[in-house]
Amino acid sequence: MREPNLYEIITVALAHELNEGELGFTGLTTGDGAARFATSIPLAAAQLARLTHAPSLTIMLAGWVHNPDLRQLVSLPNSEFDEELRDLECEAQSRGFPNHPWAIKRGDIDFGFASGAQVDQYGNINSVCIGDYHNPKVRLIGPVLQPEHFTLFGREYIMMAHHDARRFVEKVDFISGVGYPGGLAGRRELGLESGGPELVFTPKCIFDFDKEIGRMRVKSIHPGVTGDELRESTGFDLGPLTDVPVTRMPDADELELLRNEVDPYGLLLPTA
Amino acid sequence: MNVKKQRQSKLTSLKDAAALVQDGDRIAIGGFGVYQHPMAFVYELIRQKKKELTVVGIVNGNDVDILTGAGCLARVETSYVGFEKFGLAPNFRRAVEAGELRIVDYPEILSMDRFRASQENFSFWPAYFLGGNDLLRINPDIKPFNCPLTGKKAWAVPPADPDVVVIHATLGDEYGNVLVPSRRLTPQSLDITLARSCDKVIVTVEKIVSTQKIRRHPHLVEIPSYRTTAVVEAPWGAHPTSMLGVYGGDDEHVQAYLRAAKSPEDFRKYLDEYVYGVDGHMEYLDKIGLETLLRLRKMDIAL
Numbered sequence: 001m002r003e004p005n006l007y008e009i010i011t012v013a014l015a016h017e018l019n020e021g022e023l024g025f026t027g028l029t030t031g032d033g034a035a036r037f038a039t040s041i042p043l044a045a046a047q048l049a050r051l052t053h054a055p056s057l058t059i060m061l062a063g064w065v066h067n068p069d070l071r072q073l074v075s076l077p078n079s080e081f082d083e084e085l086r087d088l089e090c091e092a093q094s095r096g097f098p099n100h101p102w103a104i105k106r107g108d109i110d111f112g113f114a115s116g117a118q119v120d121q122y123g124n125i126n127s128v129c130i131g132d133y134h135n136p137k138v139r140l141i142g143p144v145l146q147p148e149h150f151t152l153f154g155r156e157y158i159m160m161a162h163h164d165a166r167r168f169v170e171k172v173d174f175i176s177g178v179g180y181p182g183g184l185a186g187r188r189e190l191g192l193e194s195g196g197p198e199l200v201f202t203p204k205c206i207f208d209f210d211k212e213i214g215r216m217r218v219k220s221i222h223p224g225v226t227g228d229e230l231r232e233s234t235g236f237d238l239g240p241l242t243d244v245p246v247t248r249m250p251d252a253d254e255l256e257l258l259r260n261e262v263d264p265y266g267l268l269l270p271t272a
Numbered sequence: 273m274n275v276k277k278q279r280q281s282k283l284t285s286l287k288d289a290a291a292l293v294q295d296g297d298r299i300a301i302g303g304f305g306v307y308q309h310p311m312a313f314v315y316e317l318i319r320q321k322k323k324e325l326t327v328v329g330i331v332n333g334n335d336v337d338i339l340t341g342a343g344c345l346a347r348v349e350t351s352y353v354g355f356e357k358f359g360l361a362p363n364f365r366r367a368v369e370a371g372e373l374r375i376v377d378y379p380e381i382l383s384m385d386r387f388r389a390s391q392e393n394f395s396f397w398p399a400y401f402l403g404g405n406d407l408l409r410i411n412p413d414i415k416p417f418n419c420p421l422t423g424k425k426a427w428a429v430p431p432a433d434p435d436v437v438v439i440h441a442t443l444g445d446e447y448g449n450v451l452v453p454s455r456r457l458t459p460q461s462l463d464i465t466l467a468r469s470c471d472k473v474i475v476t477v478e479k480i481v482s483t484q485k486i487r488r489h490p491h492l493v494e495i496p497s498y499r500t501t502a503v504v505e506a507p508w509g510a511h512p513t514s515m516l517g518v519y520g521g522d523d524e525h526v527q528a529y530l531r532a533a534k535s536p537e538d539f540r541k542y543l544d545e546y547v548y549g550v551d552g553h554m555e556y557l558d559k560i561g562l563e564t565l566l567r568l569r570k571m572d573i574a575l
Binding site for chain 1: 304305306307331350351352353354356357360361364365368369371375377378379380381382384388400401402403404405406407409410424425426455456457458459460461462465514516517520521570572
């Protein structure tokens with residue numbers, strides 16, 4: 001059996017985080033890298049979880065297609081609202097406002113996925129601008145649904161297709177999704193009683209958070225990545241890395257399910 | 273009573289409908305991202321050289337970018353301006369980076385709620401999830417308060433409060449009854465909310481049909497005639513954005529637009545060719561060409 005690749009390792013690691021009965025939200029980030037990380041990997045992980053320990057998990061594609069039959073797709077959708085998705089077999093569809101936003105505010109959504117131009121050591125994320133807000137070096141797309149993702153969802157997985165010091169910074173230029181400034185106590189003072197980032201997946205490692213002090217820390221390093229490489233690619237201090245384990249490898253059963261049942265045509269996860 | 277008046281038609285030309293928009297207005301433009309914007313109407317706004325408009329929106333794309341590049345806008349209030357799979361919005365980006373366009377960022381669901389506040393005549397919409405977000409730092413229009421019942425920390429968000437709303441829909445009659453297919457998605461649902469948030473509602477439709485035909489499908493009429501100020505027949509009126517169940521987005525045209533929009537000089541040439549240089553919507557469609565339009569056409573099985 002072929003050795004697991006990076007995408008398969010991340011997908012299986014993520015699948016272990018998703019619980020029976022939960023509701024998950026994937027949006028449609030496009031651009032090959034971001035789409036792969038923030039859409040394809042989450043969809044594959046959720047389907048793997050459904051086929052194993054979480055048969056009644058619900059996953060939403062593009063934020064409105066509930067439990068789609070992904071094996072019917074001939075190509076990855078690159079459009080949120082077209083006939084192809086409308087006519088894809090699934091359990092339920094949200095037709096839009098005010099339907100699914102109500103579920104968001106009630107706290108129905110247990111987990112979601114985000115990516116951004118910058119992430120900082122507190123878990124804040126930025127998709128608004130690089131540089132000063134009123135005189136930006138680069139104006140980006142705007143906050144979109146990030147403020148909601150980082151507060152109204154039960155937990156958020158940050159999915160970064162690239163891991164470098166330009167993206168992993170000490171402090172983001174603009175907070176459009178709130179992490180843990182001042183830790184959990186800090187969030188409570190801000191009126192945020194739940195939610196927040198849980199893990200950060202990158203091509204080099206998985207981060208989790210010390211939520212009490214509100215700092216990101218390395219949970220595991222992917223096979224073949226050195227501690228020095230990780231430090232060079234990260235714009236904030238990572239602390240000691242000596243006791244950090246290597247990311248868990250998928251077992252043979254998981255790989256077989258992933259390759260034969262979840263993604264038999266290699267649409268979600270590249271095989272190379 | 274021996275006076276018998278005729279029911280007044282609201283059928284309007286694109287030119288006369290666009291003339292209902294005043295310089296400085298707050299305008300809400302239907303559609304979402306790269307889907308179903310009333311682009312024929314947007315082009316006419318540009319031809320009429322509207323100035324100092326504020327676009328109040330939810331998720332914007334082609335609409336805001338071209339209006340920015342044509343110099344029609346002073347301010348944009350929204351959660352997103354971009355071209356989704358095609359990337360960032362070049363004119364918008366350039367104008368914000370140069371300090372020529374004021375952008376006021378709102379979270380996506382709150383951008384929707386702002387229209388619902390206008391629909392319900394609320395003076396604000398409450399949000400409970402904004403603490404720590406830099407959106408508060410840059411937006412003085414959002415005010416903190418404590419819930420009078422629970423003491424919970426909250427923020428009052430201003431309603432969208434548009435002066436004029438324009439959307440593009442499938443079918444309508446001359447009186448302004450507008451039909452939206454039942455297999456609608458978020459962009460179409462949001463258009464319906466927009467149309468309920470304002471007293472000046474302009475609807476461009478793919479086709480004007482008889483009132484008899486509309487009366488046989490009353491359950492699909494989401495905008496009844498009394499809500500509509502003007503109705504305009506504009507076939508392919510969302511081009512180059514998509515129209516659900518009617519035609520797909522013209523990706524090649526959008527890519528050509530984005531190439532042109534990389535520089536102000538090339539963008540001026542684009543505007544000269546497709547907006548200023550054509551005498552109205554029919555001439556624009558001639559320029560796009562029958563072959564392209566037929567290639568984009570979709571044939572839905574049922575409404």
